[in-house]
Amino acid sequence: MEKKSAILACILVLNMCTSISLVQCEYYSQSLPYNQVKEQKTSLHFYMHDILGGSKPTAVPIARANSGQGGPAPFGTLFAIDDPLTEGPEITSTLIGNGRGMYVSASQDAIPTLVMYMDLGFTSGKFNGSSISVFSRNPITESPREMAIVGGRGLFRFAKGYITVHTHSFSGNGDAVLEYNAEIVHP
Template sequence: MEKTIIFACILLLSTCTTPAFSKYYRESEAYKPVKLKKTQLRFFIHDILSGSKPSAVRIAAPNTTAYDTGNPTPFGTVYAIDDVLTEGPEATSAVVGNAQGMYLSSSQGKNLTLVMYVDLGFTAGRFKGSSLSVFSRNPVTESHREMAVVGGRGRFRRAQGTVFVKTHFLNYTNGDAVLQYDVEVVHP
């Protein structure tokens, strides 16, 4: 008998409820294709590990007894970076932004490979206030290499593309480097 009364109450309540419409509902709009722009950039990154004010500093290192002190970037080492972006390869070239992020030395072999996350922020010029996000493998010893652009902000919101990296200068003793970045991205 109790089951019948409970069932009757549920039936009565379900018929007495009024439909609720979400205030967020709206008719869908017709599809509008997004026009993508293609942007090409060239700049140079100065990654300095030496001196009294380096732009890349070691924040973690492997806990092993066989730690290679002759290698500035041994396997398992993590660096935080705040590198300068310039128009040309010279340190005196006009500054256009900075590269902030980190990289991890990820190769156990003799060919240095880094996994990088870096935000390429532009502080001057047409793209001032915008940035590109790069997250990719960087085989440093290869003369020409590619890294993936996985996003951005400002004028580069939802960007995707490729950074073509060429080593302009590398000091194998202390790890200082100047890298040429040729960037090709598409973005709305």
């Protein structure tokens, strides 16, 4: 009798495992055509502080080309950044987030150009916990210049758009305060 109940229990367990695996074998779900997703546009205005000097820089070189060039960002120099984002141009203005990522000095032309990858993360207000991702060239002497928004997270998931940048101030050691106007399209 015990043998029959053990066999019956094994058959029952095997049957349950088989039915569970059949339920989870579907690898896709029904989706909406993209043109049915409602999009909205958000405009943001803020300042980014890129500080190369002083006792607590927010942009530091992490690799340099062996070219012997001078200046704060010679061709081939790669920087890691953790720049504060503020409501106003003063560093003491309300902190709204940070720009984290990297940029490389990527031009041998007369116009210095950076190629930037950064995540602009917001830490206060309506967009707290959300960010926009930027991957673009940045010809730093042009004003205004434009950078591409290629994605985001949180409220900016699936974001696209652009940022216009104006250099608000620039010091001799490479410190800069940059005015950002972002036009973001997102669901």
